Amino acid sequence: MPHHLMNLRNVPDDEADDIxxxxxxHDVRYYETPPSRWGISMGGFWVHDDDEAARARALLDDYQARRLAQQRQEYDARCERGETGLWHQFRSRPVTFLAAIIAxxxxxxxxxxxxxxx
Known part of the structure; x- marks a missing residue:
């Protein structure tokens, strides 16, 4: 029976490429289904074998923990540089920001x- 390892809806391309x-x-025998354009099917990474699923899940959990730590560091660095928040959005694109507020x-x-x- 197939095992669904990960949903690909709203997954950035770089993350999917890394996976x-x-x-x-690691020679994981997987297959991939793409998400639909209209959001009906979620797409994802799949494996058939139970043992392969356990091994792939362990690799995926380790990767996601590392990616979370990396993304958190990048976000914290952006926060320290003042590149987050509404004020940064306003300073970087004032016309778009004001148009959104008006809308x-x-x-x-x-x-x-x-x-x-x-």
Whole structure:
């Protein structure tokens, strides 16, 4: 019976490439199904064998722990440099930021207008 190892929906390309390379390096016999464009099927990495699934799961858990630590370090470094948050978004793209704020305000006003008139 097939074992689903990982969902590929919203997975960055670099992470999926790393996992493919990891499985190839350790000779894991896997197959991949792509996620659908409309979000109906999730896609993912699969194996058939129970033993292969256990070995692949151990490799995947180790990889994801390392990736989490790496991504956390990169995020903390960006926070220290001041490259996160609303102020950074405003400074990097002020026109886009203001357009988004105006769009949010317009949608909220149109949504709440019938209730305010009561």
């Amino acid at each position: 493919r390379a990891l499985f190839e390096e 949010i305000a317009a949608i909220l006003s149109l949504t709440l207008l019938p209730y305010i008139r009561l």
